[in-house]
Amino acid sequence: MSTDNKEVNVTWLSQEECIESGAKNMDMILEYVEKVNLWLAEGKVVEPELLHLLWEEGNYSGKRIGVHAALIRSEEMKVAAVKGIPSNPLNPIERKTPRSNGMIILYNEDTGYPFAVMDDTIVSALRTGASSALGAKYCARPDSEVLGLVGCGVIQNAHIEATSRVMKNIKTVRLYDVSRERAENFAERWKGLGYKFEICDDVEKAVAQSDIVYTATNVNLGNEYIPKEWIKKGSFHSGVSMWDHQDEAILEGFNKYCMDYKLRLNDEKYPLSELTRSGQLNSEDIIELGSVIEGKSICREHEDDSVFFVTLGICATDTANSYKIYQNATERGLGTNVKLWSEPAMF
Numbered sequence: 001m002s003t004d005n006k007e008v009n010v011t012w013l014s015q016e017e018c019i020e021s022g023a024k025n026m027d028m029i030l031e032y033v034e035k036v037n038l039w040l041a042e043g044k045v046v047e048p049e050l051l052h053l054l055w056e057e058g059n060y061s062g063k064r065i066g067v068h069a070a071l072i073r074s075e076e077m078k079v080a081a082v083k084g085i086p087s088n089p090l091n092p093i094e095r096k097t098p099r100s101n102g103m104i105i106l107y108n109e110d111t112g113y114p115f116a117v118m119d120d121t122i123v124s125a126l127r128t129g130a131s132s133a134l135g136a137k138y139c140a141r142p143d144s145e146v147l148g149l150v151g152c153g154v155i156q157n158a159h160i161e162a163t164s165r166v167m168k169n170i171k172t173v174r175l176y177d178v179s180r181e182r183a184e185n186f187a188e189r190w191k192g193l194g195y196k197f198e199i200c201d202d203v204e205k206a207v208a209q210s211d212i213v214y215t216a217t218n219v220n221l222g223n224e225y226i227p228k229e230w231i232k233k234g235s236f237h238s239g240v241s242m243w244d245h246q247d248e249a250i251l252e253g254f255n256k257y258c259m260d261y262k263l264r265l266n267d268e269k270y271p272l273s274e275l276t277r278s279g280q281l282n283s284e285d286i287i288e289l290g291s292v293i294e295g296k297s298i299c300r301e302h303e304d305d306s307v308f309f310v311t312l313g314i315c316a317t318d319t320a321n322s323y324k325i326y327q328n329a330t331e332r333g334l335g336t337n338v339k340l341w342s343e344p345a346m347f
Contacts, residue, residue: 007342011335013118013326021328023122023321026130026161032320033130034293037260039074041290045316046071049266061220061243063088068315072323080107081319083120089218098154100124104322114340116326123321124313129158131260131311132214132238137166138292139258139299139307140212140236145171147195148210150203152177152186155216155240164193167212172196176206204230213237215244228253231306238309242271245308250275254308257286258299264312272310 013021022028039045047070055063064087071080085102092099102120107113136144147163147170149156163170173195177183180199187197200206207213208230215237219225224246231237231253239245245253250271257272265273265283275281289309291297299307329335 006344006347008113008340008344009337010114010340011116011118011326011330012338013116013329013335015119015121017329017334018119018122018325021325021332021334023119023325024126026126026158026165028324029123029126029321030130030133030162030165032324033127033317034134035074035076036072036314036317036320037134037290038293039072039290040261040314040316041288041294041296044072044074045314046073047261047263047314047316049263050312050315059220061089061218061241063090068313068318070314070316070319072316072319077320077323078109079319079323080109081105081315081322082107083124083315083318085120085124102318104318106319106323106326116322116335117338118322118326120318120322123318123325125154126158126162127317127321128155128240128311128313129160129162131313131317132159132240132309133162133166134293135238135258135260135289135307135309135311136163136212136236138289139256139309140167141234141300141303142167143169144211144236145169146174146210146212147172148174148176148206148213149186149216150176150206150213150244151216151218151241152179152182153216156186156214157189159214159216159240160190160193163212170195170212172198174198174200174206174210176200176203208232211235215239215241217241217244219243224249233306234304236307236309238311239271240311242310242312245271247271247275247280250308251280254306256299256301256305256307257281257309258289258292258307259286259310259312260289261312261314262286262288264310267312270312
């Protein structure tokens with residue numbers, strides 16, 4: 001953005017340019033997801049409630065648009081962003097295109113003007129996997145050996161990559177997907193990690209025998225299928241797709257609760273928010289991940305503690321990683337300058 005006149009230019013970064021600038025660098029993604037959770041605990045992040053627009057009323061796993069915003073005021077960076085991420089689970093089936101795509105706008109602290117518009121699809125997926133993996137890093141048993149994945153799509157690819165970086169004792173990965181072929185392809189893709197992959201014929205086998213469980217499905221509200229009997233004592237579950245665990249499983253199968261951002265409890269349609277609003281779960285019993293990273297809270301106190309973790313996605317994690325990608329792209333001379341105005345018409 002020019003500073004010697006009133007002209008404002010915005011850098012447009014395509015998905016390909018974002019990838020070239022580090023969007024698929026899981027080590028970077030993990031680093032800044034962890035930093036953002038810490039900054040959040042330190043009061044250096046402003047993150048308002050997210051907005052979900054549903055194309056079909058009541059269908060929370062159907063066509064929707066998520067609108068997120070964040071502002072970071074850390075020593076390392078001062079930047080704000082607004083993110084939009086539409087989702088349509090029929091896209092992969094009917095159009096052979098991604099279920100979701102994200103776009104993020106970065107804003108300058110001094111002027112408030114935008115300085116970059118960029119793809120956020122890759123970062124959004126990878127930071128989701130990084131968030132669950134960091135939950136496991138701080139809340140799962142360090143000696144966890146069995147990883148259970150329900151659903152074998154894009155988010156689980158991010159999950160297994162991130163988890164392989166932070167949980168060093170994983171030996172077996174148990175997979176379940178409604179499409180066995182998709183599970184087989186998943187196992188083939190990640191065989192280089194050296195894990196033993198077991199493709200399960202039913203979802204119980206993937207869940208009940210695993211030390212760490214990630215659910216990433218299209219299950220909608222009212223179709224919860226994981227009962228309390230499937231919760232292995234001492235296990236860690238990240239309920240990414242929200243509506244997989246029955247209320248009884250959450251309340252009685254687990255004795256510890258952690259989430260990346262407790263403001264999400266204000267959301268009316270969300271498992272932990274519904275349970276806290278109804279008085280079945282005390283919000284004080286839910287620990288925020290940043291507080292654990294900061295060292296002010298402990299989630300897992302005993303080997304037998306079973307932890308239910310939830311990440312609904314902190315936009316600030318997208319913001320920080322996108323800002324780093326923008327910096328990398330600028331150093332590489334990537335991006336297209338798009339003029340917002342030459343002279344402001346409303347000055």
